[in-house]
Amino acid sequence: MNPALLGLVTIIVGVGGCLGYFYFSNLILDKFIFPAKGPNAGVNINRANQVRPWLFLFPAIFALGLYLAYPVFETLRLSMTDRTQNDAFVGLANYQQMFGESKFWEAMRNNMLWLIVVPAASTAFGLLVAQLTDRISWGAAAKSLIFMPMAISFVGASVIFKLIYDTRPEDQNQIGVLNAIWLQFEGGAGSVIFLKVLPLIMVLAFGVIVAYVGYLLIKPFITADEKPGGLGIIAVRIIGIAVAAWLVITSIGSLFGIVATDLPYGEPQTWLTIPFYNNFFLMVVLIWIQTGFAMVILSAALRGIPEETIEAAVIDGANPFQIFFKIKVPQIMPTIVVVWTTITLTVLKVFDIVFAMTNGQWETQVLANYMFDKLFRANDWGVGSASAIIIMLLVSPILVWNVYNARKEMR
Amino acid sequence: MDNIAGSKSGLTWAVHISVAFLVALWLFPTLGLLVSSFRTTDQISSSGWWKAMFPTEQTIQLRTGGTAEAVQQDGLYVVEGNLLTDEGGPGMGSKPVAFGVSSREIGAYEIGETAVYSDGDETLTIAEDGAYRYTSVEEPGRRGQRVFLTAVTPAQATLDNYKTILFSGSGQDNMAKAFFNTLTVTVPATxxxxxxxxxAAYALAWMDFPGRALLIALVVALLVVPLQLALIPLLRLHLGIGIGKGYLGVWLAHTAFGLPLAIYLLRNYMVGLPRDIIENAKVDGATDFQIFTKIILPLSFPALASFAIFQFLWTWNDLLVAKVFLIDATGSTTVMTNQIVELLGTRGGNWEILATAAFVSISVPLVVFFAMQRYLVRGLLAGSVK
Incomplete structure (x- = not known):
């Protein structure tokens, strides 16, 4: 059958089937199983109303259970079996094998970088745009254009950015924007300012901010005034401190790197093959897409701030920067956290960008692509499932946090 | 507000300029793709797309006429013609600036000069309008002589790439089939x-039953479960019960993966509907089914639209689910995203094909985006778990 026709039939069968199911199941319930007449009318109506929610819920519960809940446990089970040995139980052997692979640790390291850089950059840019466009006449149009990449597929965005990173031999005209700009740098004063001093300041600022966050996390342990909190919070603090320490060390390392490197001026670069830095070229794609999302949510939050608080600050003589950082940002902090976690979830699942642009070559592997590699190229379902479980583990703190908040809100 | 704290016109200008800069930065990549899709192969490979609005200088290799066009004059063989309008020439609008007769010196002679070949027996003259005169002592070869013409070509746009991608292209270059496959996946899955x-959202919002809070929590939890976990078990399931790889499988998968967000969005919206309407209808004797179809559904249109856009964008742009559940070894059910990834591998340097293919694929979501942005924003605001 023609796929389009098949699609049409599916829509009719699917939608008609659903509506028919809901209609007839209600009808049968009311007319035949618990008829609202005769001696038991009252009891029957009550009984019918107890059963009815489950009629409404059944298709959804069935689909969710089969397609989302069951696979979590099945994947957990598969991660402990070996397909080549007829699905025999092998305990943690798959995990052992995975932890022994350097490609896995490369994916973990890159994922950590993605997890920090992309949410931070998207949220920062989103907040910046939201604040800047808040009071200008053409703000809505500007926001709409910055929001636009949200509609573009990861694959489409990969093509767009591959064109930007494109490289031609030295004697030809560069058609990639990045190389065309790069070739403008000749090693003079401008090059030093843009390619040495500016990155130096940026990395330094990043390192200082991270160090400060680390200090805030560690403070309760070394001073007596504050309590470090319950067991869970202590665990979160320790993880946070470890990540912060790693980031500070990485920043210091790259500071030396920036100073020491001799930049190959005048040579076109194949950007996606430069180890370590190519990760950032891939991250740019996701930041470009996610900034619009952060902007929309944060813009709404900024509008929700009570005017009085800002007016009071203005009367007290606060300058625009103080108003922004001391009045507005603290008030929208919960929304910033929401945006941050939502983008974190997107980052953990990022697959298409890496798959389309480098396919994990040149040290750009990430977990989701590593998993796809194991599943469908190496055909190793055990290790593939194990890496999926790792993704699930990374997601689960956010999952718990979301459920906790949702329950709190419902009360 | 600004006036209260005194004049800030400088800052206002800074804001306008930085917003303009950011918008330009965000638009620039997409614009590059769009412009590239309207350029010819030669144009794309000879200059960056940002120069497309200006005339470009390019060097092309052409051939003079061969034996067939040669006439004998004064003991010499003479071939005359026009390089600009000959087959493969850059066209009449172009302006020749230099030419050469050997690949080592492709721009050695100016227009109007007479080039003498290294053996001394042959000469070539090219005029401003592209007319050339080639003379030779011996009879010229059948295929004519090589000429390297450097000409300034005016900016021009072509729709040929779109013709290739949508209609005339063969094999991988033709996206028409993939376009319809994508559409076939998307519509039922939305x-x-x-x-x-x-x-389900109605039941969770307006019906009282034990375990309701637990179910809502479960939906919130499933909202973030990575679909990577579902790939292997479901593929096994599909292969096991005979669905295999195909449209049915991908529809089912997309439906289930979209459900948590759909239930969450719709429930949050329905809970906010006025209680009075529903209770009045109940007093008047309406059943739950009637309340749902006659009152709740029409009132929930904005939330339904929000989710529909989300799900449409997500299924249209998806690569992973299609790769796992739909595309089999024959590749006849390939979707656009997958075909573009394959093109990236095989036609990595042919930017006119790649850019056009990518733009065809992103144009539909872009139209939907700009037409229904209001609902998308509303959905985003409701859907991010607070």
């Missing part, structure tokens, strides 16, 4: 979850 989710 409509079916809405129906299922709407009923």
């Amino acid at each position: 409509i079916i979850p809405i129906v299922i989710a709407a009923f």
Whole structure:
């Protein structure tokens, strides 16, 4: 059958089937199983109303259970079996094998970088745009254009950015924007300012901010005034401190790197093959897409701030920067956290960008692509499932946090 | 506000300029793709797309006429013609600036000069309008002589790439089939979850039953479960029960993966509907089914639209689910995203094909985006778990 026709039939069968199911199941319930007449009318109506929610819920519960809940446990089970040995139980052997692979640790390291850089950059840019466009006449149009990449597929965005990173031999005209700009740098004063001093300041600022966050996390342990909190919070603090320490060390390392490197001026670069830095070229794609999302949510939050608080600050003589950082940002902090976690979830699942642009070559592997590699190229379902479980583990703190908040809100 | 704290016109200008800069930065990549899709192969490979609005200088290799066009004059063989309008020439609008007769010196002679070949027996003259005169002592070869012409070509746009991609291209270059495959995946995968989710959301919002809070928490939890976990078990399931790889499988998968967000969005919206309407209808004797179809569904249109856009964008742009559940070894059910990834591998340097293919694929979501942005924003605001 023609796929389009098949699609049409599916829509009719699917939608008609659903509506028919809901209609007839209600009808049968009311007319035949618990008829609202005769001696038991009252009891029957009550009984019918107890059963009815489950009629409404059944298709959804069935689909969710089969397609989302069951696979979590099945994947957990598969991660402990070996397909080549007829699905025999092998305990943690798959995990052992995975932890022994350097490609896995490369994916973990890159994922950590993605997890920090992309949410931070998207949220920062989103907040910046939201604040800047808040009071200008053409703000809505500007926001709409910055929001636009949200509609573009990861694959489409990969093509767009591959064109930007494109490289031609030295004697030809560069058609990639990045190389065309790069070739403008000749090693003079401008090059030093843009390619040495500016990155130096940026990395330094990043390192200082991270160090400060680390200090805030560690403070309760070394001073007596504050309590470090319950067991869970202590665990979160320790993880946070470890990540912060790693980031500070990485920043210091790259500071030396920036100073020491001799930049190959005048040579076109194949950007996606430069180890370590190519990760950032891939991250740019996701930041470009996610900034619009952060902007929309944060813009709404900024509008929700009570005017009085800002007016009071203005009367007290606060300058625009103080108003922004001391009045507005603290008030929208919960929304910033929401945006941050939502983008974190997107980052953990990022697959298409890496798959389309480098396919994990040149040290750009990430977990989701590593998993796809194991599943469908190496055909190793055990290790593939194990890496999926790792993704699930990374997601689960956010999952718990979301459920906790949702329950709190419902009360 | 600004006036209260005194004049800030400088700062206002800074804001305008930085917003303009950011918008330009965000638009620039997409613009590059769009412009590239309207350029010819030669134009794309000879200059960056940002120069497309200006005339470009390019060097092309052409051939003079051969034996067939040669006439004998004064003991010499003479071939005359026009390089600009000959087959493969850059066209009459172009302006020749230099030419050469050997690949080592492709721009050695100016227009109007007479080039003498290294053996001394042959000469070539090219005029401003592209007319050339080639003379030779011996009879010229059948295929004519090589000429390297450097000409300034005016900016021009072509729709040929779109013709290739949509209609005339062969094999991988033709996206028409993939376009319809994508559409076939998308439409049912958008409509079916809405129906299922709407009923469930109504039950979760307006019906009292034990375990309701638990179910809502479960939906919130499933909202973030990475679909990577579902790939292997479901593929095994599909292969096991005979669905295999195909449209049915991908529809089912997309439906289920979209359900948590759909239920969550719709429930949050329905809970906010006025209680009075529903209770009045109940007093008047309406059944739950009637309340749902006659009152709740029409009132929930904005939330339904929000989710429909989300699900449409997500299924249209998806690569992973299609790769796992749909595309089999024959590749006849390939979707656009997958075909573009394959093109990236095989036609990595042919930017006119790649850019056009990518733009065809992103144009539909862009139209939907700009037409229904209001609902998308509303959905985003409601859907991010607070």
